Amino acid sequence: MAEVNPIALQKALSGMDYPAKKNDLVEQARANKADDALVNRLSHLKEQRFDGPDKVSKAIFRGR
Template identity: 70%
Template sequence: MADPNPIDLQKALSGINYPAEKSALVERARQNKADDAIVSRLDGLKEQSYDGPDQVQKAVFSG
């Protein structure tokens, strides 16, 4: 399984309204049939509200 990339992440979160909690990000990714690697990365984020896609991307790819 390849590592997720920023484009795949944004596709996985298509249609989400920000700010969004971690649980909403994971649910949206599942609804959009995202790859398991993306869902796993989102599920590993800190429990907090994310203000926008840039903040989510930074959290996912910076660890």
């Protein structure tokens, strides 16, 4: 999978209210015009619910 830039992730999730479901993250990223690679990465996260942006970052960057 393509590398995700932490700043791009922040911008993609700008305005997100937490806790949030994975599908909500994907919709917010699309609304914020995130690139397809980032939207794809979010849509393939194993977790279904996130308590905050730090939890999303951990899930995205885990295992790099």
